[in-house]
Amino acid sequence: MTYCVGLKLEKGIVFMSDTRTNAGVDDIATVKKLHTWSLPGERVFTLMCAGNLATTQSVVSLLDERTKKPENRSPSLLQVPTLFQAARLIGDTLKEVIQANSDTGQEAESTFNATMIFGGQIKGMGPRLFLIYPEGNFIEAGDDTPFFQIGETKYGRPILVRAYAPSLSFAQAIKLLLVSFDSTIKANLSVGLPIDVQIYETDSLQLGESRRIQATDPYFRQISSGWRDALQRALNGLPDYPL
Amino acid sequence: MTYCVGLKLEKGIVFMSDTRTNAGVDDIATVKKLHTWSLPGERVFTLMCAGNLATTQSVVSLLDERTKKPENRSPSLLQVPTLFQAARLIGDTLKEVIQANSDTGQEAESTFNATMIFGGQIKGMGPRLFLIYPEGNFIEAGDDTPFFQIGETKYGRPILVRAYAPSLSFAQAIKLLLVSFDSTIKANLSVGLPIDVQIYETDSLQLGESRRIQATDPYFRQISSGWRDALQRALNGLPDYPL
Numbered sequence: 333m334t335y336c337v338g339l340k341l342e343k344g345i346v347f348m349s350d351t352r353t354n355a356g357v358d359d360i361a362t363v364k365k366l367h368t369w370s371l372p373g374e375r376v377f378t379l380m381c382a383g384n385l386a387t388t389q390s391v392v393s394l395l396d397e398r399t400k401k402p403e404n405r406s407p408s409l410l411q412v413p414t415l416f417q418a419a420r421l422i423g424d425t426l427k428e429v430i431q432a433n434s435d436t437g438q439e440a441e442s443t444f445n446a447t448m449i450f451g452g453q454i455k456g457m458g459p460r461l462f463l464i465y466p467e468g469n470f471i472e473a474g475d476d477t478p479f480f481q482i483g484e485t486k487y488g489r490p491i492l493v494r495a496y497a498p499s500l501s502f503a504q505a506i507k508l509l510l511v512s513f514d515s516t517i518k519a520n521l522s523v524g525l526p527i528d529v530q531i532y533e534t535d536s537l538q539l540g541e542s543r544r545i546q547a548t549d550p551y552f553r554q555i556s557s558g559w560r561d562a563l564q565r566a567l568n569g570l571p572d573y574p575l
Numbered sequence: 576m577t578y579c580v581g582l583k584l585e586k587g588i589v590f591m592s593d594t595r596t597n598a599g600v601d602d603i604a605t606v607k608k609l610h611t612w613s614l615p616g617e618r619v620f621t622l623m624c625a626g627n628l629a630t631t632q633s634v635v636s637l638l639d640e641r642t643k644k645p646e647n648r649s650p651s652l653l654q655v656p657t658l659f660q661a662a663r664l665i666g667d668t669l670k671e672v673i674q675a676n677s678d679t680g681q682e683a684e685s686t687f688n689a690t691m692i693f694g695g696q697i698k699g700m701g702p703r704l705f706l707i708y709p710e711g712n713f714i715e716a717g718d719d720t721p722f723f724q725i726g727e728t729k730y731g732r733p734i735l736v737r738a739y740a741p742s743l744s745f746a747q748a749i750k751l752l753l754v755s756f757d758s759t760i761k762a763n764l765s766v767g768l769p770i771d772v773q774i775y776e777t778d779s780l781q782l783g784e785s786r787r788i789q790a791t792d793p794y795f796r797q798i799s800s801g802w803r804d805a806l807q808r809a810l811n812g813l814p815d816y817p818l
Contacts, residue, residue, distance in 0.1 A: 494802075504815050573747075
């Protein structure tokens, strides 16, 4: 499994991804699931992947190849005119890879499946964030659905639902996401540290800060233990059930 | 779906269950999933069910019939010598019902499946809590695994993992469980109010307090809104990520 969240804020977009991949509990590894492409000053894209690793790596490699030799590989992520077209290109590539590996085509439960979060900005247009399905279609984040989760989404959802606000700063948003990731990591062995973070600041048109947070990271440890204590205090602050 | 939790404490056991059942999003109803049997002073049992409603109602009816005419239906829940034997009886009944409705027998993904939480006490022995699988086998709660969840378990798990303590009072445990249920209800339409609560106090050998908490319950509303504010404060109390 995997856990990735793309969070749209007034200030930009924060992408966070775990790095654990596993084929059975006795075959685990660390792999980067967060990928970026950019032409500074012109366009910036970030993609996060959950699902079959062979599928997602193949999609990223195909997208990469197209960006490296634009003269003979079109369309490329670095050429498409809009983010909508970029999402379509990724969706089509994803669907093709899944179909090529699958006997039955667009089968929702196929083990070759993958889901992706894709976002960024192209000069002259606003930043956008998409959730791309294995069938190749996608939905876009808006004011009512300001974030997308993929992978092991349930454990970390309640805190996002309750504490998200579009006005969060990047530093606050990363704190909120780390709490959500910590809850997931504590509950599910298939999601694990280190955690990759990528910030995109609206209209900067260049990749923002990028961090890899290790299990030994003092801030992460502080959040993890601090959150436990804070939850206990929060619970103690509520009145007990009147029996 | 469903959400039920059985929580083993030093003082006894708390059982909590939602009451929503659905066959598609346009066919929802309220149904009791928490059932009790008792011979006051001698034995007390509580059973909670998640899964196919025809299966779980059939199991409960079969168990009920056996308790009502003990002279010609043996073994009965009111006759078995130990809680282990009671769990075995329920597991066997569950497996039989699933197999009778299923072409393929013990298929883990069968739509006739159900999972159950069963607990209580028989005079002269300690209280016990079991999780019964559709295959008819079961596991028991202990010091390391002091609670069981069935149904839509993930949303409400992080708070249980972090705030459970065996020394909780019943009033504190119900508060904790209501926070866990509220998180689940906010995230998943297939879990809904009202919520049934059943307390069993160790060595009382009679059913403890039993409550049905409605959506209009002032305490539940206080917990639901109070928890949102408490989470916000808890998050604000942690340091922002250093960028």
